[in-house]
Amino acid sequence: MGVAVPTAVLVLWEIFSRLGIVSPRYFPAPTTVAWTLADRLVAGDLAGDLLVTLTRLALAFALAALPAVPLGLLMGIARPVRDLVEPYLAFVFPVPKITLLPFLLIILGVGEPAFVLTGASSAFFQIVISTLAGVQTMDPRLVEVGRNYGAHGPRLFWKVILPAALPAIFTGLRLGLGLSLVTLVAVEFVAAKSGLGHLVYRHWQMLSTPEMYAAFALVGALGLVLTRGLRALQARVLTWQEDIGV
Amino acid sequence: MRAVGRWLGERWITIGSPLTVLVLWEWASATGLLRAVFFPRPSTIAGHLRDLAMDGTLWGHVATTLVRIGWSFSLAAILGVAIGLAMGLWRRLREGLDPVFAVIYPIPSVLFLPLVSFLVPPGEIALVVTTAVTSFFLIAFTTTHGVRQIDRLVVEAARHYGARGWRLFAAVLLPGALPFIFTGLRLGLGFALIVVVAVEIVSASRGLGALLWLSWQVLKVEDMYATFFVIALLGALLSYGLAALRARLLPWVPDAGDR
Numbered sequence: 001m002g003v004a005v006p007t008a009v010l011v012l013w014e015i016f017s018r019l020g021i022v023s024p025r026y027f028p029a030p031t032t033v034a035w036t037l038a039d040r041l042v043a044g045d046l047a048g049d050l051l052v053t054l055t056r057l058a059l060a061f062a063l064a065a066l067p068a069v070p071l072g073l074l075m076g077i078a079r080p081v082r083d084l085v086e087p088y089l090a091f092v093f094p095v096p097k098i099t100l101l102p103f104l105l106i107i108l109g110v111g112e113p114a115f116v117l118t119g120a121s122s123a124f125f126q127i128v129i130s131t132l133a134g135v136q137t138m139d140p141r142l143v144e145v146g147r148n149y150g151a152h153g154p155r156l157f158w159k160v161i162l163p164a165a166l167p168a169i170f171t172g173l174r175l176g177l178g179l180s181l182v183t184l185v186a187v188e189f190v191a192a193k194s195g196l197g198h199l200v201y202r203h204w205q206m207l208s209t210p211e212m213y214a215a216f217a218l219v220g221a222l223g224l225v226l227t228r229g230l231r232a233l234q235a236r237v238l239t240w241q242e243d244i245g246v
Numbered sequence: 247m248r249a250v251g252r253w254l255g256e257r258w259i260t261i262g263s264p265l266t267v268l269v270l271w272e273w274a275s276a277t278g279l280l281r282a283v284f285f286p287r288p289s290t291i292a293g294h295l296r297d298l299a300m301d302g303t304l305w306g307h308v309a310t311t312l313v314r315i316g317w318s319f320s321l322a323a324i325l326g327v328a329i330g331l332a333m334g335l336w337r338r339l340r341e342g343l344d345p346v347f348a349v350i351y352p353i354p355s356v357l358f359l360p361l362v363s364f365l366v367p368p369g370e371i372a373l374v375v376t377t378a379v380t381s382f383f384l385i386a387f388t389t390t391h392g393v394r395q396i397d398r399l400v401v402e403a404a405r406h407y408g409a410r411g412w413r414l415f416a417a418v419l420l421p422g423a424l425p426f427i428f429t430g431l432r433l434g435l436g437f438a439l440i441v442v443v444a445v446e447i448v449s450a451s452r453g454l455g456a457l458l459w460l461s462w463q464v465l466k467v468e469d470m471y472a473t474f475f476v477i478a479l480l481g482a483l484l485s486y487g488l489a490a491l492r493a494r495l496l497p498w499v500p501d502a503g504d505r
Contacts, residue, residue, distance in 0.1 A: 005342040006349070026364040083259035091264075094481030096440035098447060099455070099474055102462035106470075107284050182354040186444050189356050190459075197357070204360035216357055223352025 028210045037214035046199070050218060053184065053195040056112070060119035060180045068127035068176070069169055075128070076135025077161065085128075093129060097122035097183050101191060115192055119184035123176030130172025134165030167238050174230040181226065185219055196222070286468045295472035303457075308476065311442060311453040314370075318377035319438045323431055325378075326385025330430070333386065334393025334423065335415075347383060355380040355441045356448055373450060377442045381434035388433070392426025393419060425496050432488045439484055443477060454480070 010030045016022045017029040024032075040046035075082040100121050104114035138161070146160040188197025196219050203212035254261075268288050274280040275287040298304040333340040358379050363372040396419060404418045446455025454477050461469040 003345060006345050009346070080259060083257070084263050087260050087264045090486075091478055091482065094436060094439075094485040095474070095478045096443040096455075096481075098444045099458055099477055101447075102458060102470055103474070105462065106465070106467060178352060181352070185354040186356045186448075189354075190448050197354070200357050200360060212360060216353070216361070219357060220349055220353045223354075224349055227352050228348070 025207070026209060028213065032210050033213040033217065036210040037217060040211065040214055046214065046218065049194055049196050049199050049215070050222075053188065053197070053222070056116050056119060056184050056188075056195065057177075057181055059116045060184060061123055061177050063116065063120040064123035064176060064180065065127055065173060068124045068172075069131055072128040072131025072169070072172070073135060073162070073165065075132045076165070077157070082132070089125065089128060093125045097125075097179075098186050098190075101187055105191070110191070115184070115187050118187050119180045122183040123180040126176040126179055127169075127172040130175065131165060131169050134168025134172075135161060137168070138164040167234075170234050170238060174227070174234060177230065178223070178227055181223060283467065286471065291468050291471040291475070294468040295475065298469065298472055304472075304476065307452060307454050307457045307473075308480075310450075311446065311455070311480075314374055314377060314442050314446075314453065315435075315438045317374045318442065319381060319435050321374065322378040322381035322385055322434055322438065326382045326430065326434065327389050327427060330386040330389025330427075331393060331419075331423070333390040335419070340390065347386070351380075351383045351387075356444050359445060359449060373442075373445055376445050377438055380441050381438045384437060385427075385430040385434040388426045388430030389423060392423030392430070395426070396422035428492050428496060432485070432492065435488060436481070436485050439477075439481055 013022075013027065014029045014031060017024045017027050017032075037046070041050075071085070075085055097118060101114065101118045104117050108114045108117070142160055142164055143156065146156050151159055185195070185197035188195035189201045192198050196215050199215035200212055200219070203209070203215065271280065271285065272287050272289060275282050275285050295304075329343075333343060355376060359372065359376045362376045362379075366372050366375055400422065401414070401418060404414055409417060442453070443455035443458075446453040447459045450456040451460075454473055458470060458473040458477070461467075461473060
């Protein structure tokens, strides 16, 4: 049942495109796209651009997660830090992060640092907010029990607060990685000269639609693998947690 | 007076820190410690914002963006809630559509622009439809989840007392799913803003995203900051305004999307 609808859609698309009911120029047959995808992955630019996007994503994610988790934890523990940082968080969080791109472009120049940092910014805010929420929404009784049994300072943090916040931190990392990918691909689409997002843009402009759909499918597959993979990992590692995050 | 004093006593860091940063920024930019080309003085930015507002340029772009958000959000909300409810009610439909949704949802919405522009007339309609894609999925997902999380016992009890068809739907299922639907709508509206700005950066000549991008291309840095400020204001208004609305309308349920 699970694969019936997608298969049906693809088969119909194939038939319509082959018969010319939909214009094969704009909607090339799925087999044509699949052939192009395989061909370009082996011989063409697709593998290289996939690698470029993956590298940017890894850098952006690391740049976001490394400072964001400690900051979120610190905000959750220390009230003054939270008061200090919260206004900026509240101001920037709802802003589409791609708007940061032109600022980074003028400050850092057109190039990788600006692209990667824009991608990192969207993950950063999500991870800080999820981590902070994890500390704030933990059962206060846990802290009290910990205190009563003599846990203070670092011990209380490592043994009680961090484990309690871990599910939320993981959710933040998962959402952050997804947001990073979305922002990065958008950045590539508008400004970069390489990467999967740029491929879609370029082949759109040149109307080489099989290549466009191939790059598009690759982005979809990447997103699917990342979201599904991390979700499975989360369910495995944090078995006690129920996840309702979208 | 006392209440104000206490409020200030609790919030002085939250209010003081941005003010301090602004003053420091003004001073550093005026003395040349920060390069004014990249970081113009906040007072200069405010002046440019006023100019943009006075000659009407700003309002034109704001109105364009708001109208696009309005259309996209309505499209996404109507289709999303309808399909989400249907998927929550009928298992076969849910199992059929789930894999399609799973593949399409993580794709960045800007990438749909080429596809959509093949399907519908390019220009305004393509822009609105592209913007609606992500919001639609979010709203459909949360609505489905909202129907599914309703306690089976409640539904059984309602059936037992003779509620069927429309009555069951309107009196039990819809109210039960409403908090989740509202969360979906709130997230969807937030995403409509995010996507519309991105799409405007890519392809439009009007709207806030376009204004920001065009200001960058001609290096009008002050206008960039002014536009960014307006976008941020709009974002805050949409997300916090809607959260406040939910707290008023549905005060008995925690927001399912706050994590």
